[in-house]
Amino acid sequence: MNVQTLTINKERLEERITALSKIGKIGETGVRRLTLSKEDRHAVETVKGWMEEVGLTARIDHFGNLIGRMEGKNPDEPILMLGSHIDSQPYGGRFDGTIGVLGALEVVQTMKEHQIVPNRPIEVIAFSDEEGCRFNKGLFGVRGILGKLEESELDRKDKDGVTRKEALIEFGCDPAKFKESEYQKGSIASFLEMHIEQGPVLDNLNKPVGIVTGISGPLWLTVELEGFAGHAGSVPMPMRKDALVGAAKVIVALNEIASGEPGAPTVGTVGSLRVFPDSRNIIPEKVSFTVDLRDIDLNRRHKLEAQLRAKITEITEEHQLQCKITEDTNSEPRYCAERIKEIMRQEIQNIGLEPMELMSGPFHDSLAMSYECEYGMIFVRCKDGISHNPKEFSTFEDISLGTELLYRTTVKMAQE
Numbered sequence: 001m002n003v004q005t006l007t008i009n010k011e012r013l014e015e016r017i018t019a020l021s022k023i024g025k026i027g028e029t030g031v032r033r034l035t036l037s038k039e040d041r042h043a044v045e046t047v048k049g050w051m052e053e054v055g056l057t058a059r060i061d062h063f064g065n066l067i068g069r070m071e072g073k074n075p076d077e078p079i080l081m082l083g084s085h086i087d088s089q090p091y092g093g094r095f096d097g098t099i100g101v102l103g104a105l106e107v108v109q110t111m112k113e114h115q116i117v118p119n120r121p122i123e124v125i126a127f128s129d130e131e132g133c134r135f136n137k138g139l140f141g142v143r144g145i146l147g148k149l150e151e152s153e154l155d156r157k158d159k160d161g162v163t164r165k166e167a168l169i170e171f172g173c174d175p176a177k178f179k180e181s182e183y184q185k186g187s188i189a190s191f192l193e194m195h196i197e198q199g200p201v202l203d204n205l206n207k208p209v210g211i212v213t214g215i216s217g218p219l220w221l222t223v224e225l226e227g228f229a230g231h232a233g234s235v236p237m238p239m240r241k242d243a244l245v246g247a248a249k250v251i252v253a254l255n256e257i258a259s260g261e262p263g264a265p266t267v268g269t270v271g272s273l274r275v276f277p278d279s280r281n282i283i284p285e286k287v288s289f290t291v292d293l294r295d296i297d298l299n300r301r302h303k304l305e306a307q308l309r310a311k312i313t314e315i316t317e318e319h320q321l322q323c324k325i326t327e328d329t330n331s332e333p334r335y336c337a338e339r340i341k342e343i344m345r346q347e348i349q350n351i352g353l354e355p356m357e358l359m360s361g362p363f364h365d366s367l368a369m370s371y372e373c374e375y376g377m378i379f380v381r382c383k384d385g386i387s388h389n390p391k392e393f394s395t396f397e398d399i400s401l402g403t404e405l406l407y408r409t410t411v412k413m414a415q416e
């Protein structure tokens, strides 16, 4: 297939992404732009300047979100919102979030250059604190505008003891005026987000861009196994109640269960494990470990969870262990709107690419938006799936193709 000429301006997009990557730069290619920090403010001001150059009405709201508005023929129609975030992890990359904001800005600038006036208003948004690493709770800005912040969120402290409230005030926001920055129910029609994949699927399949089917919700369990401690030198093997051997079998079982269906996007991980008493010459008495199980197909995830629980029962009986399973999180998958995916399928072919669909394992600002309005997401290939790391890398060719798809999708939806 021949890739069509781009409508968007690849050089301009590249210049902006490169310029923004210098704010909070660490090492050769990394970025440290913690939410509500001086670097974050500098980045927000920079993007705000670009929004104004493009002719958008730009403002920073009381949650620290940056919002640029392009007026529509019908200003009172619900908004078509595009964006992502520009805050980063402490040891992060140049593309995470950023391409979704600067790509969206490129989209509206290209529309203006082509004298395309949308029927409804379009807003480009850089959400405050998507990452959640500074105050240990993310999706702050997006939950803010939807009126979904929890009590005491303002009292959360960063490592230096600064509360979110203090950081917001320092940033120029007024937490007493949060209400003024909320969006009324029904005032946002749709949300579109472009993001790097942060996984290796597109890279493996050699596809520059993918259409996201939805964000898979994780099931988080904590499993505690209890056996009996004894001297590692004296208790004969058949008499042992070794909790770690049981845990090892469960870990292998999860790996097999999650890999059972070829081609399915299911993923299962044990990422944290604690052993008691944690001594080289004592048989492990207690082991607790986490389970993270994700799938875009909730029925399949339920089925696999049941298989895992049955396996745990079998293993604990075999090794005469006590078992306790706690459910920490049980989120449902949030699907992208079928009609937006259909527009994207058509437009991706018009660009000359084959449609490719995949789920998102990580969550994004879109996750919170999915409870408010329909949403669509575009993934851009990132090298080896590396993200939250200075080595994170996407080519400007791929980012431009993703932005072109975002542009064409937006133009279609703006004319509705």
Ligand SMILES: [Zn+2]
Pocket (backbone or CB within 6 Å): 085, 096, 097, 130, 195, 364
């Ligand atoms: Zn991100």
